[in-house]
Amino acid sequence: MRIAAIINARAGTVLRMSPSAMTERLSAVWGSLGQDAAIILAEGKDMGRMVRKACRDPDIRAIIIGGGDGSLSRALEHVLASGKTLGVLPLGTMNYMARQIGMPLDLAQAAVTLAGAVQTPMDVGRVNDRYFLIRACFGAFPEFIQSRDRVRRKEGSFLEGALAGLSGVARRYRIVEAELSSPGGRARIATSFLMISNNLCRDSDPFLLERERMDGGTLGVYVGRSTGPVGLMELGLQAAMGRWASNEALFQGEMHWLEVQTEQRKPLISIDGEVEKMEGPFRFDILPGALSMLVPK
Numbered sequence: 001m002r003i004a005a006i007i008n009a010r011a012g013t014v015l016r017m018s019p020s021a022m023t024e025r026l027s028a029v030w031g032s033l034g035q036d037a038a039i040i041l042a043e044g045k046d047m048g049r050m051v052r053k054a055c056r057d058p059d060i061r062a063i064i065i066g067g068g069d070g071s072l073s074r075a076l077e078h079v080l081a082s083g084k085t086l087g088v089l090p091l092g093t094m095n096y097m098a099r100q101i102g103m104p105l106d107l108a109q110a111a112v113t114l115a116g117a118v119q120t121p122m123d124v125g126r127v128n129d130r131y132f133l134i135r136a137c138f139g140a141f142p143e144f145i146q147s148r149d150r151v152r153r154k155e156g157s158f159l160e161g162a163l164a165g166l167s168g169v170a171r172r173y174r175i176v177e178a179e180l181s182s183p184g185g186r187a188r189i190a191t192s193f194l195m196i197s198n199n200l201c202r203d204s205d206p207f208l209l210e211r212e213r214m215d216g217g218t219l220g221v222y223v224g225r226s227t228g229p230v231g232l233m234e235l236g237l238q239a240a241m242g243r244w245a246s247n248e249a250l251f252q253g254e255m256h257w258l259e260v261q262t263e264q265r266k267p268l269i270s271i272d273g274e275v276e277k278m279e280g281p282f283r284f285d286i287l288p289g290a291l292s293m294l295v296p297k
C-alpha cells in the first residue's frame with residue numbers, strides 16, 4: 001500500500017525539531033520496512049492543498065497526517081470524500097486522537113506502528129458541513145483556546161498558555177443561551193460550557209479526553225450546570241483532572257442528533273481544538289463507521 005505522509009510544519013512537535021531531520025528519519029524507518037511513502041512537508045493552507053492532491057491520486061491508499069488534532073480534523077472532509085484511509089503521526093501538542101487509538105507518541109515508533117497498522121471503521125461527528133473526530137464546544141472553552149493559542153504561537157510554555165487561556169475566559173466571560181432540540185425533546189439552556197463529543201467520554205488521565213469507544217454511533221452532550229464563574233472553575237478543574245463521566249458539574253446525555261439554536265447569531269465554536277466563528281443554527285449528527293482509520297494492530 002502506497003502512503004502519502006503530509007507533515008504540518010506548524011504543528012507543535014515539528015516546530016521544536018528540524019523538519020528535514022524529521023523527514024529523513026521517517027524515510028529511513030519506512031524504507032527499512034519496505035513501506036512505499038511520499039513524504040510531504042506543508043503549512044497553513046498548503047496542508048489542505050496537499051491533502052486534496054493526495055486524495056485525488058489513485059496510487060495512494062492511505063493519507064497519513066503528521067500533525068495535531070487540528071490538522072487531522074481539517075483533512076477529514078477530503079479523506080472522507082475520497083474513500084481513502086486516514087492515519088496519524090502524532091506531531092501536535094495534545095494529540096488526543098492519536099492517544100485515543102493507542103498510537104505511540106515517539107516518531108520512529110509511530111512510523112513503525114503505522115507500517116503494520118490495520119484499517120478500522122470509526123464514527124465521524126458532523127456540525128453543519130464540518131466534520132470532527134473529538135468534540136465541538138461553545139462558551140468558555142473556545143475562549144480559553146483562543147487566548148491560549150495566541151501565547152503558544154509566540155512559543156510560550158504550556159503553563160504560560162494555560163494562564164493566558166484562563167485570563168481570556170475571565171476577561172470575556174460569556175453565557176451561552178440556546179435552545180436544544182433532540183430526539184428526546186426540547187430544552188432551553190443557559191450555561192458557560194456546552195460540548196458535543198464524537199461518542200461518550202470516559203474518565204481519562206489529567207488534561208486528556210478519551211471516548212468510551214469510537215464506534216458506538218452516538219454523540220455525547222455535556223452541559224455545564226452552572227452559569228457562574230465559580231461553577232465554571234469547578235467544572236474546569238474536574239475536566240483538567242480528566243473527569244468527564246464522573247464530572248458532577250455537568251449534565252450529560254447521549255443522542256444521535258442535536259440541534260443547537262444559539263441566541264448569538266455567530267458564536268465562537270471550537271472544533272477539534274480549532275476556533276472559529278460559525279453561523280447558527282447548528283445541526284449535529286454522527287456518521288457511524290464513516291471513516292477508515294489506521295490503528296495499531
Ligand SMILES: Nc1ncnc2c1ncn2[C@@H]1O[C@H](COP(=O)(O)OP(=O)(O)OP(=O)(O)O)[C@@H](O)[C@H]1O
Nearest residue numbers: 011012044048067068069070071074092093094095
Ligand atoms: N488543512 C489546513 N488548512 C489550514 N490550516 C491548517 C490545515 N491543517 C492544519 N492547519 C493549521 O496548522 C496549525 C497546527 O495545527 P495542529 O492542530 O496540527 O497542531 P497543534 O495545535 O500543535 O496540535 P494539537 O491539536 O494536538 O494541540 C493550526 O493552526 C491549524 O489550523
